[in-house]
Amino acid sequence: MRHLLIIERICLYGHLIAMAFGLAGLLWVVPHPQVLSLLPAGPRLFELSMAGGGVGYIILGAIAVGLYGYRSLGARGVASFALAAIAISLASELLGTSTGFPFGHYSYLNGLGYKIAGLVPFTIPLSWFYLGLCSLLLARSGLATGGAQSILRVLLALGLGSVLLTSWDFVLDPAMSQTSLPFWYWHQPGQFFGMPYQNFAGWLGTGFLFMAVGTGLWHLLKVEPEASGESLQLPLIVYLGNFTFALVMSLAAGFYIPIAMGIVTGALPALICWRLSSTSRLATSPSLLASEPVLPGLDNSLPEAGVVLK
Numbered sequence: 001m002r003h004l005l006i007i008e009r010i011c012l013y014g015h016l017i018a019m020a021f022g023l024a025g026l027l028w029v030v031p032h033p034q035v036l037s038l039l040p041a042g043p044r045l046f047e048l049s050m051a052g053g054g055v056g057y058i059i060l061g062a063i064a065v066g067l068y069g070y071r072s073l074g075a076r077g078v079a080s081f082a083l084a085a086i087a088i089s090l091a092s093e094l095l096g097t098s099t100g101f102p103f104g105h106y107s108y109l110n111g112l113g114y115k116i117a118g119l120v121p122f123t124i125p126l127s128w129f130y131l132g133l134c135s136l137l138l139a140r141s142g143l144a145t146g147g148a149q150s151i152l153r154v155l156l157a158l159g160l161g162s163v164l165l166t167s168w169d170f171v172l173d174p175a176m177s178q179t180s181l182p183f184w185y186w187h188q189p190g191q192f193f194g195m196p197y198q199n200f201a202g203w204l205g206t207g208f209l210f211m212a213v214g215t216g217l218w219h220l221l222k223v224e225p226e227a228s229g230e231s232l233q234l235p236l237i238v239y240l241g242n243f244t245f246a247l248v249m250s251l252a253a254g255f256y257i258p259i260a261m262g263i264v265t266g267a268l269p270a271l272i273c274w275r276l277s278s279t280s281r282l283a284t285s286p287s288l289l290a291s292e293p294v295l296p297g298l299d300n301s302l303p304e305a306g307v308v309l310k
Contacts, residue, residue: 001071008067011060012234018057019245025053026179027252054183055113058123058130061238065130068234077223081214082129088210089128092202093120102202104195105187112183128210131168131242134235135270136161136211137225141232142273158215160269162207167266168243169203170258175249193255236274243267 069078096103097119112121139161143153174193177184190196218225243266250259 004067004071008064008071008234011064011067012237015057015060015064015238016241018053018060019241022053022057023245023248026181026249054111055121055123058112058127061242062126062130064234065133065238069133072231073218073223073225076221077218077225078133080217080221080223081133084213084217085129085132085210086125088213089132089206090116090120090125092206093124096202100187102198102205104190104198104202106177106184107187108184109182111181128206130238132161132165132207132211133214134239135164135168135207136214137232137235138239138270138273139164140225141277142269144277154215158208158211160273161211162204164239164266164270165207166200166203167262167269168239168246169199170266171243171250171255171262172246173199174255174258175246175253178253179249193258232274232277236270239270240267243270 066078066082069081073081092102094117095101097107100106108115108119108121108124113123115121136157139157143157143160173195176182177186178194186194186196188196190199192200217223243262247259247262250256
């Protein structure tokens with residue numbers, strides 16, 4: 001298990017570094033292509049980066065979160081959620097790019113990998129999976145939905161998880177569809193900084209649906225995620241890392257209202273959920289304060305009760 005933890009950390013760091021290089025390329029190199037002449041094989045490296053950078057950071061993020069899910073949820077837990085997230089989000093994206101429902105009329109351009117049915121890059125369902133799982137686990141931790149809980153609290157966690165996921169899109173979509181090298185475009189620009197309001201309903205609905213199916217599968221398989229702050233450092237880092245990527249893109253485009261909305265409905269609630277669960281766990285288990293992580297910056301202990309099989 002320890003070698004999987006090391007691979008998970010490498011993929012996490014690679015995911016974050018790849019996003020940082022992507023920002024540098026989109027915001028610095030594209031507007032100033034002359035800098036490529038200062039680098040050895042600069043044009044070729046930039047070409048490779050633009051062709052595979054988006055694919056690489058998404059795959060690394062999916063692997064990191066998938067391995068984290070394997071450690072904390074078990075093989076059946078992470079596989080069942082991944083199946084629900086990938087299948088439902090892909091169906092939603094294929095429907096959206098074909099008919100305009102539920103997101104509005106849009107099309108993907110190049111830069112995100114092979115397109116399934118010539119419409120949706122294969123990396124898109126992977127991003128729904130890893131951001132969706134991080135959002136749901138953070139929401140569950142803040143609302144303390146571990147163990148026997150009321151249906152209302154479970155529904156609140158699903159609602160909050162889908163809002164966290166959609167808040168990322170508040171900040172990401174306006175900038176990524178209007179950058180000098182866009183990855184998708186809207187056939188008819190909408191009222192919200194180029195996005196139709198329908199897009200938000202599509203994100204909320206799709207996120208809620210696959211999170212609900214994933215949670216239902218956890219119940220059937222008797223998988224109980226451990227909702228605690230200390231075990232949720234990786235989901236928080238992945239969520240905030242992706243949020244920061246989108247925030248910087250929107251800052252560069254001057255889209256300040258989407259940034260403010262995303263912070264209020266996404267970044268701050270995610271931090272509050274993590275903090276509440278962390279404080280709650282430390283209050284009930286003071287001995288956790290004495291734990292020392294092997295790798296700096298993240299909790300490296302293997303979960304003692306991340307999966308309960310009854």
